[in-house]
Amino acid sequence: MMKRVAIVGGGVAGLAAAYELARLAREGAALQVVLFEASTRLGGIIETVHEGGFVMECGPDAWVTEKPWARELAEELGLGDEVMPSNDATRKTYVLVDKKLQAMPDGMRMMVPGDLDALDASELFSAEAKQAYHHEIDRAEELRTTAPDGDESVAEFTRRHFGEEVLTKIAAPLLSGVFGGDVAKLSVRAVMAPFVAMEREHGSLISALRARSSDSKKHAVFTTLRSGMGTLVDRMIAAIPEEWIRLAAEVRFISYGEEGWLVGTARGVERFDAVMMAAPVDVARSLLQPLDAEMAQEMEMDASSSVVVGFGFPDALKFAVPPGFGFLVPPGPDSLLLAGTFVDQKFADRVPQGGRLVRAFFGGKAAERMMRCGNDETAAVARMELARILGPLPAPQVTVVRRWPRSLPQYAVGHLDRIKRLDDRVREFSGLYLLGNGYRGVGVPDLVRDARAAARQIAPQS
Numbered sequence: 504m505m506k507r508v509a510i511v512g513g514g515v516a517g518l519a520a521a522y523e524l525a526r527l528a529r530e531g532a533a534l535q536v537v538l539f540e541a542s543t544r545l546g547g548i549i550e551t552v553h554e555g556g557f558v559m560e561c562g563p564d565a566w567v568t569e570k571p572w573a574r575e576l577a578e579e580l581g582l583g584d585e586v587m588p589s590n591d592a593t594r595k596t597y598v599l600v601d602k603k604l605q606a607m608p609d610g611m612r613m614m615v616p617g618d619l620d621a622l623d624a625s626e627l628f629s630a631e632a633k634q635a636y637h638h639e640i641d642r643a644e645e646l647r648t649t650a651p652d653g654d655e656s657v658a659e660f661t662r663r664h665f666g667e668e669v670l671t672k673i674a675a676p677l678l679s680g681v682f683g684g685d686v687a688k689l690s691v692r693a694v695m696a697p698f699v700a701m702e703r704e705h706g707s708l709i710s711a712l713r714a715r716s717s718d719s720k721k722h723a724v725f726t727t728l729r730s731g732m733g734t735l736v737d738r739m740i741a742a743i744p745e746e747w748i749r750l751a752a753e754v755r756f757i758s759y760g761e762e763g764w765l766v767g768t769a770r771g772v773e774r775f776d777a778v779m780m781a782a783p784v785d786v787a788r789s790l791l792q793p794l795d796a797e798m799a800q801e802m803e804m805d806a807s808s809s810v811v812v813g814f815g816f817p818d819a820l821k822f823a824v825p826p827g828f829g830f831l832v833p834p835g836p837d838s839l840l841l842a843g844t845f846v847d848q849k850f851a852d853r854v855p856q857g858g859r860l861v862r863a864f865f866g867g868k869a870a871e872r873m874m875r876c877g878n879d880e881t882a883a884v885a886r887m888e889l890a891r892i893l894g895p896l897p898a899p900q901v902t903v904v905r906r907w908p909r910s911l912p913q914y915a916v917g918h919l920d921r922i923k924r925l926d927d928r929v930r931e932f933s934g935l936y937l938l939g940n941g942y943r944g945v946g947v948p949d950l951v952r953d954a955r956a957a958a959r960q961i962a963p964q965s
């Protein structure tokens with residue numbers, strides 16, 4: 504029997520679900536699918552702008568290499584030749600301390616050093632912080648046996664292992680640079696699960712990192728596509744039947760009853776057997792609220808807004824930046840900027856010959872305030888903030904500004920338990936699937952993995 508599936512939202516999660524359903528339909532599964540996208544373009548937060556020879560990412564610029572699901576999808580889509588590692592030979596990240604960029608020691612995995620000699624040689628940390636790092640290895644047994652049974656914040660976890668200085672100098676800026684989030688609230692189990700597993704096994708995170716196979720250290724940390732992340736979106740779209748996709752089709756209500764699912768837009772109401780809810784968690788919550796208040800309550804979470812500003816300069820020689828991938832700014836009252844990326848040094852083929860591409864990232868309260876600014880004003884703030892750290896900027900050839908309101912849901916302490924409760928509620932509604940970045944990971948690979956797995960559950964076996 505033909506199964507009708509509604510997908511709400513055409514970001515990477517909704518698209519990966521549609522792509523997988525299309526693949527299964529080609530293999531003979533009896534499926535009729537409608538992908539409802541509120542805006543006039545697909546891809547959601549993934550967007551690559553090509554202008555003047557610059558390849559500018561407005562949202563994600565790469566995925567974490569260790570997670571294979573985005574790469575697998577790219578290869579399946581015929582993009583094997585496009586898959587490209589970050590330039591890890593020149594990997595260096597700086598932290599702004601006392602108004603100066605200080606290099607993080609080589610071999611760091613987030614806040615955990617893989618190379619203690621590099622740590623000792625580093626100027627980023629005080630003698631006390633270095634000592635705390637060395638001492639963490641001796642405290643392995645104590646850390647293993649006293650690890651809390653339940654969740655805790657990233658701040659508490661980092662403090663227990665390495666102390667306050669490492670928390671403020673590395674963990675806080677790293678986490679706010681990635682999640683736009685507050686380390687005092689973010690759940691360590693949800694956002695740093697591998698470290699929690701390392702603690703459980705080894706106690707010391709430094710020892711655990713040293714015990715890892717040398718193989719896993721050989722891979723570049725990030726992977727992307729030569730022509731940009733937007734190509735992943737374009738290729739998925741090309742593999743989805745055109746008649747499945749509806750743009751400018753905002754879903755305004757959803758109901759569930761004996762007749763199945765009803766999905767309503769301004770153009771009318773249609774019946775479906777399953778709903779894959781891949782809209783941002785705020786939207787999903789308000790659509791599902793009338794069905795189940797308890798479910799909606801579990802979906803109530805803080806989310807951080809972000810603003811991205813990319814500047815493309817024709818002549819790198821006129822704008823020198825330190826070698827490496829970029830810098831992080833510890834969150835604080837004095838700074839709006841959270842991170843800056845030296846894009847042309849992080850990845851190959853991002854600029855025309857001799858060009859320079861720098862990207863500024865704002866999150867949290869600063870981004871919230873910037874939501875109300877126009878593009879010119881936002882670009883001016885970004886220029887000023889970058890100049891404060893890097894020195895005067897020449898006139899850019901290309902400027903791209905993007906605002907992503909409430910785009911990064913905050914996985915607060917207890918998030919995994921919340922998701923268990925949410926899954927219990929969802930199971931009460933046959934054919935409902937929650938996809939997207941509010942639940943089981945914010946990264947592109949996680950979203951691809953989840954969406955494709957859900958699609959396989961839905962498709963009737965042919």
Ligand SMILES: Cc1cc2nc3c(=O)[nH]c(=O)nc-3n(C[C@H](O)[C@H](O)[C@H](O)COP(=O)(O)OP(=O)(O)OC[C@H]3O[C@@H](n4cnc5c(N)ncnc54)[C@H](O)[C@@H]3O)c2cc1C
Nearest residue numbers: 512514515516541547548562563564754939940945946947
């Ligand atoms: C600035 C930034 C940088 C990031 N960098 C990285 C990175 O480098 N690597 C990485 O792995 N991850 C990164 N992330 C995270 C990742 O990009 C996102 O988590 C992911 O793209 C979200 O995809 P999604 O499909 O869940 O949601 P979205 O991309 O938000 O898509 C949701 C879609 O639903 C549509 N929609 C909304 N309401 C409705 C409605 N009522 N009806 C129909 N459609 C609706 C929206 O228009 C949108 O197209 C970054 C995120 C941000 C914000």
